[in-house]
Amino acid sequence: MSRAVLRVSLLLLAALGRAGAGSEQDQDQEHEHGGEDSPHPRQKGPGRSHWSYEDKDHWGMDYVNCDGTAQSPINIDTSKTIFSPQLRPIQLSGYSLPANEKLRLKNNGHTVFLDLPGSLAITGGYAQQYRAAQLHLHWGSQSGPGSEHTVNGHRFAAEIHVVHYNTKYASIQEAIKQPDGLAVLGAFLEVGPRENPYYQEILEHLYNIEREDEEVLVPGFNIAGLLPDNLKLYFHYNGSLTTPPCYQSVKWTVFNQTMMISNAQMSMLVTALKYDGSEPLQNNYRLAQDLHGRQVLASFQTTLPSTKPLPSDSDDSAAAGHSSFHPGDVLAVLFGVLFAATALAFLLYIYKHRSQNARLDSPTKSKVIYTAAATENTA
Ligand SMILES: [Zn+2]
The missing domain is CATH 3.10.200.10 (Alpha carbonic anhydrase)
Structure with a gap:
């Protein structure tokens, strides 16, 4: 039981970490990037290029x-x-x-x-x-x-x-x-x-x-x-x-x-x-x-991270070899629930914040070509 709670908490922590990282996008310099192409430098002078x-x-x-x-x-x-x-x-x-x-x-x-x-x-x-x-x-x-x-x-x-x-x-x-x-x-x-x-x-x-x-x-x-x-x-x-x-x-x-x-x-x-x-x-x-x-x-994930099915709680208990309930578990559950509620509130806040930002986008710059696990081809 407490292991399950711990796992849930860790997952939430991981999710929070990802959300935080995604919303900030700060620190590092980008290291390698691809080349740059210099599109059409100005054509000047007598030898204006003859290519077509x-x-x-x-x-x-x-x-x-x-x-x-x-x-x-x-x-x-x-x-x-x-x-x-x-x-x-x-x-x-x-x-x-x-x-x-x-x-x-x-x-x-x-x-x-x-x-x-x-x-x-x-x-x-x-x-x-x-x-x-x-x-x-x-x-x-x-x-x-x-x-x-x-x-x-x-x-x-x-x-x-x-x-x-x-x-x-x-x-x-x-x-x-x-x-x-x-x-x-x-x-x-x-x-x-x-x-x-x-x-x-x-x-x-x-x-x-x-x-x-x-x-x-x-x-x-x-x-x-x-x-x-x-x-x-x-x-x-x-x-x-x-x-x-x-x-x-x-x-x-x-x-x-x-x-x-x-x-x-x-x-x-x-x-x-x-x-x-x-x-x-x-x-x-x-x-x-x-x-x-x-x-x-x-700069973003173009494929969904691979999802491994989590073992169910009953599997967990079976692996632990017992299913008894100790007083310590009550505290663990309580802590887990409080933590989950806090995390959820935080995630909701981030989501709301992002929605507000999204709403600022003008209708002339709308579409995102590529989202994880799905492409849309219009035009
Ligand atoms: Zn160009």
Whole structure:
């Protein structure tokens, strides 16, 4: 009897420990993470790159790194990701920009990118500090999705990449070739019921930059609104730029929560831009690359812990060889019940606290792609 009580108490203690750890997510630096890919560094100068997505299977001929063994994007197989409690929530600073700070939005023939001031930074979640450089998008067409990363083989409608470089380097040009040079935050976009006001800050200007090399200045806004509210749940691995020259310099973070934009917004994204004269700029994504043994870490558990059936109380008594009831047992039971009640109250408090947090999420950033033991594929 007292053994059973003790076991219950220990289980509750363990549960409390897990709940506490989950709600705090503090301390450690993340150790290893995957590469970063430096998505589309700015194309500049006379030799604006001549590569194209039609030619993506042969990028390695002109850009040897594209045939490397740590390339991006990848398919994230959630049955093989490694839960790494050391992965702290990503923290952003300086992401909310005033409207009087103008940002360059440009169609470079491969994507639309938005220049970001270096005052934006990743200040938590990575072992080092990274400064923002630019963000851009990958998309499909009216007839198919176009995210670069896939999850369990599922391709999402589109994907945003926010590119940062390690502050130990003087510029992104210097950082882009270094193994620890870049950190890219990626999030998936899906079609949802309403217009997303943050994405609208970009999309409403696309008609001004329909042609390759056109650019426009757009007012600053809260760039963090383009990323999920939940920056705790993500996948992490070492990879590369997903475009030539494919440098293997990216520590990738791919968020579990997806972003929603309206159907009209998604249509605008996939139809507005052109390149090379009048070709529609569509399907600007690279296919999943071989992992070559790389590990993909997850900041959360993607599979349920294995559950072993507990021996029943009667089994326990039988094992103990007796079932008599001693006065000490009464105290043990009393203590157990009090402890259980306290623990339950604490767990309820945590649950309530989390629900309140969840309610703060805006409807434009709702979905969690992956929850333990279940995936949902929408879109
Ligand atoms: Zn990219």
